[in-house]
Amino acid sequence: MSQPIISARNLSKWYGQVIGLNYFNLDIMPGITGIVGPNGAGKTTFFKLITGMIKANVGELFVLGEDPWMNTPLHTKLGLCPDYESLPGEMTGREFLKLVGGLHTMTGEPLNKRISEVSKIVGMTDALGRKIEGYSKGMRQRIKIAGSLLHDPELLLLDEPLSGTDPLARKELMDLIKSLHREHGHNIIVSSHVLFEVERLTKNVALIYKGRAVATGHISEIRGLIDKHPHNIIIEGDHLNELAKALLDFDYIVSVGFHQEKKGIIVQVSKPDEFFNAAPGLITDIGCEISRMYSLDDNLEAVFRYLVGG
Amino acid sequence: MDIKGNLIGMMAIIRYSTKKILFSKKVIMTILIAIFIAGVMGYTATQDVDRLRDGTNLIDYLILFFFMPIIAMIYAGSIIRDEIEDKSITQILTSPLDRTFAYIGYYLSLVISISIVMVIIVTVGFIAFFGQMGIDGEALGIYLSVCVLAVIGSIVYTSLFQFISLPLKRPLYFGLFYAFIWEGFVGSLGGKIQEVAIKHYIRSIGSGWISHGDIANYDASSVGYSFLVILWITVIFLLVGVLYFRVKEFP
Secondary structure, eight states: OOOOSEEEEEEEEEETTEEEEEEEEEEEOSSEEEEEOOTTSSHHHHHHHHTTSSOOSEEEEEETTBOOTTOGGGGGSEEEEOSOOOOOTTSBHHHHHHHHHHHTTOOHHHHHHHHHHHHHHTTOGGGTTSBGGGOOHHHHHHHHHHHHHTTOOSEEEEESTTTTOOHHHHHHHHHHHHHHHHTTOOEEEEEESOHHHHHTTOSEEEEEETTEEEEEEEHHHHHHHHHTSOEEEEEEEEOHHHHHHHHTTSTTEEEEEEETTTTEEEEEESOHHHHHHHHHHHHHHHTOEEEEEEETTOSHHHHHHHHTTO | OOHHHHHHHHHHHHHHHHHHHHTSTTHHHHHHHHHHHHHHHHHHTTSSOOHHHHHHHIIIIIIIIIIHHHHHHHHHTTHHHHHHHTSTTHHHHTSSSOHHHHHHHHHHHHHHHHHHHHHHHHHHHHHHHHHHHOOOHHHHHHHHHHHHHHHHHHHHHHHHHHHHTTTOSOHHHHHHIIIIIIIIIGGGSSGGGGGGSHHHHHHHHHHHHOOSHHHHTOOOOOHHHHHHHHHHHHHHHHHHHHHHHHHOOOO
16 A cells, blocks of 8 residues: 655644644645645645645655755755745746746756647647736636646645636646646645535545544545534525425435525525436426525535534 | 846846836825935025035035935835735746845846936936026036936845845835934944944045045045945845845745
C-alpha cells in the first residue's frame, strides 16, 4: 500500500483567541483529494501549514515525508494555486509566468518552452500576451494553475479553484484538474466549500469543520453518514395540500408541515436522493404547480452540524 | 536550492518589484513632490539670492533632509506590508527561494527605486533653480554630490523602514514619528544629540564634499567615520530584517 503524501497528527494552530485547526488528524493518499468545509473551517490554514507559511502550535505534519516549516527545498515538489485575487493586473500572462518561473530558478529557453507547455495544458496559449487585468475569473484561475505547474511539482495544492467562476468555466476547470492527475500524474489536493463540486472531481474527500477533520474517506461513505440524517426540503407553489397528503404515504417521509413564511410546505425526508427522484412524477400526477423546491440542508453548515452531532 | 538558483530567484524579485514600485500609484506622490520642489526652487531663483549658497541650502534642507526620509518611509515601509495584506507575497513564500535572498531582493529593488525617485527630484530642483541662475562646473559638482548623498540615504533609510514594516501593521505611523520627530527635530538639535539621527552622518559626508551653503560649515563627524556608521546601521537593520523575515509566519 502506498504511503500518505500528507500526514497530520494532532495538528493545532491558533491565532490568538481564534482556532484555525484543532487536534486535526488526516492522512492524504496519492491521487486527487477534496478538502471540503464551510468558510472558516480551517482549509486555508491547513494549506498554509502544508506550504510552511505558518507553523503549527502543536502536533506533527509531514508533507511528502518532510516537515514543511522553514523547508524551502520542499517547495520544488509543491505547486500552490492560492485563493487570493491580487494577481499583478498590469502584467501579461506570459510576464507573470516568467516571474513565477524565475522564482523557481527557471530562465531562458527552458522557461519559454515550459511556459508554452503549461499554457497549452491550461488552455491559455492565445491569452498569454494579454494583460491579466483583462482576464475573466476563469482565466485568472487558469493562469494561477499554470504558475503552480511550471516547475512540474509532485503535489498540486488548489485552494478554492472553482470559487466565483461561472458554470461553464467551472466545468472546464474541473476537466482540467482531472486531466492534471490522469494525464500528467500530479497528486492534487483541492479545497472547496461546495461538496457536490468536489464529488465531480474525486471520490476521496475529507470534511473539515471548525478546525477538525470530521469525516474522511470515500464519498459514498460520507454520503451515507449525511443521508442517515433527515433533510428539510421546502416546496413552494399552489395547491400543495394534495401533494402534502400524498407524500405521507412514502416511508422515507419523516414529516410534512406547512411553512407560513414561505407559503409552501416543509418536508422532512430520510432519503433525499429517493425523494428527489420520485418528486417530479408525483408532482405531475397530482397536477399541482411548483414554483420552487430546495433543500434547507444543502449548505455545508447544516451537513456538518449533522456530522458533529450539533 | 543552490546559490545560483537563489540568485536567479532574487533577480526575478528585483525586476518585478522595481517595476512595480516605480509604476505604482505612489508615482503620483513623486510627481507632486517634484512639482512642489520645482515651484519653490524656481520661485527662489527669481529673487535676489546667492546662487551657490542658497541653491545648495535649498537642495540640502528641502530635498535631502526633509523629503528623503519621508519618501524612503513611504516606499520601503509599504512594499512587503502591502504584499502581506493582499496576500501576493504567497507567490514568493511558496517558491523554493531562500527567504534571506527574497528579503535582500526586496531591499535591492527598493534601493534602486528610491534612488531613481530621489535623483529625479534632485534633478528637477536643480534645473528649476540653477537652470535660471546658471549651470557651471561648481553647480554640477553640487548636483552630483547631492545625487550620491541621495543614493546613500536610500541605502540606509531603506534598511530601517523595510525592517519596521515587518512587525508593524501600520508602519506609516512609526515612520512619520521617526521622520518628523527623530530625524526632523532631534537631528536638528545642536551638539552631540544630533548624532543619534541618520541625517547627521549623511550631512557629515556631504560637508566633506560640498563647499557651499550651511552644509559646508556643518558641525560634522569625519567622512570616514560617518561612512562606517551608515554602513553599520544598514547592515544591522538588514541583518535583523533577514532574521525576522526567515522565521516570520504569514497567516
